[in-house]
Amino acid sequence: MIRVQGVTKRYGEFVAVDDVTFECKPGKVTGFLGPNGAGKSTTMRMMVGLTPPTSGTITIGGHAYADIPNPGRHVGVLLDASAQHAGRTGREVLAIGARTMGLPDSRVDEILALVSLSADEAKRRVRDYSLGMRQRLGIAHALLGDPQVLILDEPANGLDPAGIRWMRGLLKGYADRGGSVLLSSHLLNEVELIADELILIGHGRIVAQGTKDELLSQGGTVxxxxxxxxxxxxxxxxxxxxxxxxxxxxxxxxxxxxxxxxxxxxxxxxxxxxxxxxTGDLESLFLTLTSDTQRDTVLEGSQA
The missing domain is CATH 3.30.70 (Alpha-Beta Plaits)
Incomplete structure (x- = not known):
């Protein structure tokens, strides 16, 4: 379980995350939604110790991330699929991760098969990967240690429709086996299909959270x-x-x-x-609740 309690992050006078509190429960996929700059990535970075919070606490399985021994065996993380050594092959990236976590080399082959990266693709250098292939490699690294918790920032970015459907089934199966998944995404329709619970954030503050039906029932007239x-x-x-x-x-x-x-x-x-x-749709609810944070104004019937 991920528990975020009263977390705030300030950069000088700018408040990136403002008193955020929520939980991601075992056996659930939790969708973390918000416009660009809403505070999603900053919150996820604080979860895994890359950005220290100004105040508040974040625990994963009852422990701060920094206090978890061999954290890759407990928490799988994908924050930026492009943040991988461009000169190494996909297999080398996973092999180094496996050795760091104390896993056998056979785990690399298992995870490559799981994310559908072929033997030839695994031999290619990451610099020659498409964005979709980098996403698959990043998901593979997150799953390498068979963790109980997954923290994924925009994991569908760069995947084609078949890849998105594959990822959806992978993460739902993971949650069905008792894992906790926190998933940020701008693909609202995909989040509707995969997420059990939703957290909407705008201007660094939580504006709504609950199941899709709970949120939509609060959003307007039935x-x-x-x-x-x-x-x-x-x-x-x-x-x-x-x-x-x-x-x-x-x-x-x-x-x-x-x-x-x-x-x-x-x-x-x-x-x-x-x-x-x-009861309406998630996109309309999302735009309504985060209307003051949107960069663009959508006009009904307008033409590009």
Whole structure:
């Protein structure tokens, strides 16, 4: 488990991280979301002792990172896939890590296979790797010691769609076996698919945290998507019940809970073919909660 308690980081008068508190639990993938400059990377660097906090505490498994013996066997870290020795081969990078952690050379072959780097690719120098290959090598190094905790900053950066799907399955499987995963990303749709819990940060402060459903239920009015065998009959039923509606494709978006919509339809003997709650999407919630930290303003219907 990762526990961050009241952590602040100041650079002179600038506050990069401001009184941040959260937990990453075993068996969960925790998504760490925020605009550029929100404090995500600084927080992750403080977790692994690369940046000292001004105040507050961070523990991993109940210990400060600096106090963990042979930390690579307990905490896997990927903060910058490009921060690898460009003149070494991929195999050499992993072999040095394995020896440092006291692991057998056979572990290198196991982990290369796990991240789908071929024998020929492992012999190439890192300077000749694509960004996606460097990401795979960085993930391999993070997993090398079979740690209980993973701290990954933008691990999907540079991966193609197949690679992103592979990474998603890898990390979900890791969490299913009891591991704790902290994952930062700007790919909100991917985070929706993989994360069990979400932490949103803006201007160095936590603006929201919880499961996706918990956050979306706090973000606005619940709506219902509904379609009917006879649309005009459904419109009459909704109007009679005083429920606001708008067209949505072949159906309707109703400003009420699904139970209310179903009752209105039943009272008028309207046959429904679809009835489901729509709580919005993570992207809209993210942009709303971090609106004062966004560099760009998105206009509806604007053209590039």
């Amino acid at each position: 709506e219902t998507l509904v379609t009917a065998e006879v649309p005009d009959a459904l419109v009459a039923a909704l109007d009679a019940a005083g429920l606001p509606w708008t067209r949505a494709g072949v159906g309707f978006r109703v400003g009420a809970e699904a139970l209310q919509v179903g009752r209105a339809a039943a009272q008028h003997q309207v046959v429904l073919s679809d009835l489901r709650t729509s």
